[in-house]
Amino acid sequence: MEAYSSGVLVHVSNSSSHYIPDLAEMVLTRRNSAGVSPLYHLVEFAHDLRVPEAAFASPLIQELEALGIDIVSM
Helix, strand or coil: CHHHHHHHHHHHHHHHCCCCCCHHHHHHHHHHHCCCHHHHHHHHHHCCCCCCHHHHHCHHHHHHHHHHHHHHHC
């Protein structure tokens, strides 16, 4: 939820200051503000999965999460 909140704050800040981010900045901000990241843990809970925290810390899993977020947010 921290990343989501930070992403939303960036959108609000950009909008209130009339700042137009470039595409790379927008994708990174959207990745956080799309609200998809918390869903990974919600799905884990809903299906009663016991994924070790170390799995979520893996660089490969983090990259897969980011790709999934990008797909949903675009």
